[in-house]
Amino acid sequence: METILLADMNSFFASVEQALNPELKGKPVIVCGDPAKRHGITLAASREAKKHGIKTAMACWEALNLCPDAIVVRPQMARYVEASMAIIEIAKEYSPLVEPFSIDELFIDTKGTEKLFGSSVDVAHKFRKHVREVVGVPCSIGIAPNKLLAKVCCDVEAKKSATGVAIWSIEDIPNKLWPRPVKDLFGVGNRMERNFRNMGITTIGTLANYPLELLKKKYGIMGEVYHLSANGIDSSPVTPHSHDGVKGIGHSVTLPKDYYCWDETKVVLREITEEVCCRARRKGKIGKTVSLYVRGVDLISSVHRSKSLATYSNLATDVYPLVEWLFQKHWGHHPVRAVQISLSNLMDDEALQLEVFHDRIAERSLAYTIDNIRYRYGKTAIFKASSLDEGGLYHERSGLIGGHKA
Numbered sequence: 444m445e446t447i448l449l450a451d452m453n454s455f456f457a458s459v460e461q462a463l464n465p466e467l468k469g470k471p472v473i474v475c476g477d478p479a480k481r482h483g484i485t486l487a488a489s490r491e492a493k494k495h496g497i498k499t500a501m502a503c504w505e506a507l508n509l510c511p512d513a514i515v516v517r518p519q520m521a522r523y524v525e526a527s528m529a530i531i532e533i534a535k536e537y538s539p540l541v542e543p544f545s546i547d548e549l550f551i552d553t554k555g556t557e558k559l560f561g562s563s564v565d566v567a568h569k570f571r572k573h574v575r576e577v578v579g580v581p582c583s584i585g586i587a588p589n590k591l592l593a594k595v596c597c598d599v600e601a602k603k604s605a606t607g608v609a610i611w612s613i614e615d616i617p618n619k620l621w622p623r624p625v626k627d628l629f630g631v632g633n634r635m636e637r638n639f640r641n642m643g644i645t646t647i648g649t650l651a652n653y654p655l656e657l658l659k660k661k662y663g664i665m666g667e668v669y670h671l672s673a674n675g676i677d678s679s680p681v682t683p684h685s686h687d688g689v690k691g692i693g694h695s696v697t698l699p700k701d702y703y704c705w706d707e708t709k710v711v712l713r714e715i716t717e718e719v720c721c722r723a724r725r726k727g728k729i730g731k732t733v734s735l736y737v738r739g740v741d742l743i744s745s746v747h748r749s750k751s752l753a754t755y756s757n758l759a760t761d762v763y764p765l766v767e768w769l770f771q772k773h774w775g776h777h778p779v780r781a782v783q784i785s786l787s788n789l790m791d792d793e794a795l796q797l798e799v800f801h802d803r804i805a806e807r808s809l810a811y812t813i814d815n816i817r818y819r820y821g822k823t824a825i826f827k828a829s830s831l832d833e834g835g836l837y838h839e840r841s842g843l844i845g846g847h848k849a
């Protein structure tokens with residue numbers, strides 16, 4: 444049955460600005476990373492601004508060329524997060540099964556709520572109206588038997604529909620899903636689109652009917668995922684708390700010997716930080732709070748301290764200085780036996796990457812490139828020169844000593 448809703452807020456940051464400031468209503472508004480810099484990026488454009496051809500991620504000056512009357516506002520991330528949380532609370536009034544997907548998208552499974560609120564289409568209209576009245580933000584909603592179809596249905600149909608709501612059933616797959624270009628499929632980026640095009644696959648339908656064995660041969664397990672997705676099959680449930688911001692990403696290491704000197708300890712702290720940040724990037728998360736747990740030789744001498752970063756990040760260059768600061772401030776001169784570092788207060792990297800990394804795109808993409816090289820060629824392919832120093836565990840922990848299998 445078509446019980447799953449994907450609600451996507453329209454022009455979210457710009458809509459929140461318009462809701463907060465009535466003077467902006469009905470006007471072209473762009474939320475811009477840093478309007479003072481010519482290279483500031485458009486993080487969101489109101490519906491009125493989009494009519495002039497302004498798009499997300501467009502340079503600010505370019506947007507202003509298209510619409511010189513546009514009102515430029517600085518982002519207020521805290522307000523957007525607040526609005527996002529208010530929207531989640533509204534959704535929970537309709538079903539216990541609510542899963543935030545990004546800062547401005549969430550899944551709601553309406554299974555079993557018919558007696559209270561009517562059909563899933565009824566819930567969609569009620570929820571839309573409710574969000575509009577309370578938070579002041581418009582949204583589009585796709586409804587389908589699973590999350591994957593609900594997402595595509597929202598993107599390709601609900602967003603363009605006058606009612607803001609669209610529903611797809613399994614029977615709609617050949618007519619509605621298959622004619623779409625393959626890039627409309629969730630999880631197909633520019634690189635995969637190119638790969639598929641080289642294989643003669645341009646629509647989701649060609650991908651759906653492509654021999655599964657060949658896809659598996661070429662892309663391994665992902666080949667099967669693409670095959671299922673293209674056929675509209677997705678069995679993942681709507682899971683509340685699965686994107687819980689409180690839960691952290693952490694890594695701990697018990698040292699092979701007690702570490703006495705700062706020079707040695709520093710190297711280990713840096714390695715663990717790198718590992719935590721790498722895991723966060725793999726999960727597509729950025730975090731705000733850094734926690735350090737250090738244990739000495741006996742259990743009594745241990746500290747557990749946290750501190751917040753100035754901004755969300757998943758880069759060791761941001762996280763490490765705080766780790767070092769926490770250690771220096773709270774750890775006495777005892778030998779160290781075990782260390783745990785974690786990053787919590789998490790958000791989706793994608794939702795905020797333009798904001799957080801807008802003038803550090805190169806630094807961010809370098810970190811992801813290194814992750815990919817490690818993933819493909821092993822963890823020892825690239826590492827910090829400091830890991831070769833006294834105290835470095837990197838080679839040992841990746842199962843290699845002196846370049847050979849341990």
Ligand SMILES: [Mg+2]
Pocket residue numbers: 451452453454455547
């Ligand atoms: Mg949106």
